[in-house]
Amino acid sequence: MRTVTIQEITNNIKEMCIEANHYLSKDIRAVFDKAVEKEESPLGRQILNQLEENLQIAKEDMIPICQDTGMTVVFIKVGQDVHIEGGSLTDAINQGVREGYTEEYLRKSVVEPIERINTQDNTPAVIHYEIVEGDKVDITVAPKGFGSENMSRIFMLKPADGIEGVKQSILTAVRDAGPNACPPMVIGVGIGGTFEKCASMAKHALTRDLDEESPIAYVRELEKEMLEKINRLGIGPGGLGGTVTALAINIETYPTHIAGLPVAINICCHVNRHSHRVI
Numbered sequence: 001m002r003t004v005t006i007q008e009i010t011n012n013i014k015e016m017c018i019e020a021n022h023y024l025s026k027d028i029r030a031v032f033d034k035a036v037e038k039e040e041s042p043l044g045r046q047i048l049n050q051l052e053e054n055l056q057i058a059k060e061d062m063i064p065i066c067q068d069t070g071m072t073v074v075f076i077k078v079g080q081d082v083h084i085e086g087g088s089l090t091d092a093i094n095q096g097v098r099e100g101y102t103e104e105y106l107r108k109s110v111v112e113p114i115e116r117i118n119t120q121d122n123t124p125a126v127i128h129y130e131i132v133e134g135d136k137v138d139i140t141v142a143p144k145g146f147g148s149e150n151m152s153r154i155f156m157l158k159p160a161d162g163i164e165g166v167k168q169s170i171l172t173a174v175r176d177a178g179p180n181a182c183p184p185m186v187i188g189v190g191i192g193g194t195f196e197k198c199a200s201m202a203k204h205a206l207t208r209d210l211d212e213e214s215p216i217a218y219v220r221e222l223e224k225e226m227l228e229k230i231n232r233l234g235i236g237p238g239g240l241g242g243t244v245t246a247l248a249i250n251i252e253t254y255p256t257h258i259a260g261l262p263v264a265i266n267i268c269c270h271v272n273r274h275s276h277r278v279i
Contacts, residue, residue, distance in 0.1 A: 002079075002135035006086035008279060009137070013096025016141040016275040017072060018104050021064045024055055027210040028186070028247070028272050035184055035244045044242025048184075051237070051270060065271050069106040070143030072097045072125040075204060079134035094123040109146075128200060140207050142274040148185065148267045151177035154199055157261040166191060166263050167226065173265035174230050174246070179239020182269035185246045186210075187230070190264040193254040201252040202266035207274045208250045219251050237270075247272075 024032070032055075036048045058065045074093055078084070086092075101108055101122040108122045132138070153173040157165045170189060177185070190201025214220050227249050236242025247270060256262060 001081055001083050003083045003085050004137055004279065006084065006089070006092040009084070009089065009092040009139075010096040010099065012139060012277055012279055013074070013093050013141060014100040014103075016139065016277060017097055017100030017106070017143065020141055020143050020273040020275040021066075021069050021104075021106055022058055022062055024059075024065065024271060025209075025274060028270075029055075031210050031247045032184075032270065035247055039237065039242050039244045041236055041242035043240055044237045044244060047237040047240060047242075048244070055271075064106060065273065066145060066269070067107060068109065068145035068147060069101070069122075070145045070273065071110055071149075072101075072122060073142045073144050073203065074125050074127045075130075075140040075142070075207065076127065077130045077132045077136075077138040079136050080131055081133075081135040082137055090127060093127055094125055097121070097123050097125045128204070137279050138276075139279070140274055140276045142203075142207055144203075144273075145182075145269060148177075148181040148269045151181040152202070152266045153264070154195065155263045155265075156195065157263055159259065159261050161261055163222070165261065167222075167229070169263045170226055170249075170265055171229060171233070173267065174235070175233060177267050178235055181267045183235055183239055183246070184237055184244045184270045186268045186270070186272040187226075187246055187249040188266040188268065189249065189251040190266075191251065191253045191262070192256040193262060194256070194260075195262055197254055198262040198264040199266070201254060202264035205250040205252045206266060206268050206272055207276070208252075210248045210250070214251065216253065219253060223249050223251055 098121040155169040188202040188205030190198035235245040
């Protein structure tokens with residue numbers, strides 16, 4: 001049995017909140033650089049160059065990549081041979097978010113849903129827990145801005161809609177999002193499970209490194225096909241036209257009920273912020 005203290009969790013979450021909001025992850029950086037080369041529209045290339053300049057300034061001057069520093073989403077896998085010592089794991093995660101956002105003066109965007117009273121420290125985070133084998137704690141922190149979050153969709157398809165229904169749902173969500181999701185986008189898709197499971201998969205799909213392929217053959221082909229179709233929509237960088245509407249599309253699947261075919265599309269802007277650590 002390995003012991004991990006609450007303070008270790010808090011410290012790592014704090015650092016990851018700061019890291020994700022200031023630095024583009026390597027996989028996104030690589031895909032973004034390729035997009036600048038591939039964009040055929042002069043205006044589209046101009047916008048991508050401006051976005052690239054913004055990323056460089058954020059890195060050099062320690063300024064957030066985007067003024068919307070998001071609502072913090074945390075995926076945490078806790079090994080069953082780990083003992084968390086010193087208090088509540090949930091409290092430790094929220095304390096890390098609290099310290100990261102207040103000490104680095106990141107925008108606090110979390111409010112009570114109806115009365116809209118700001119919580120003042122960007123907590124609570126949205127936390128997805130998973131118990132796994134081993135003695136490690138695997139953490140992914142993904143701040144999610146709501147320009148793109150608001151454009152996300154769930155479709156409860158009929159089984160007869162099949163793969164073509166899935167394709168049309170993805171295209172509908174992206175087409176309806178248009179410029180509002182700050183393209184070029186990264187698109188996470190969850191297929192199967194239940195209403196809430198497909199949404200969780202779509203969110204998690206956004207955190208998959210873009211240089212990693214799906215282990216499922218038909219999913220790899222679907223990702224490739226849909227990226228090509230999305231980039232033929234003509235939305236382009238900033239929604240002002242072009243050949244790069246999306247940087248990537250990541251898809252996750254899960255078995256579902258014989259009577260349903262749930263599909264969720266979670267759209268993210270071009271920075272697709274996330275930070276990953278194993279402690």
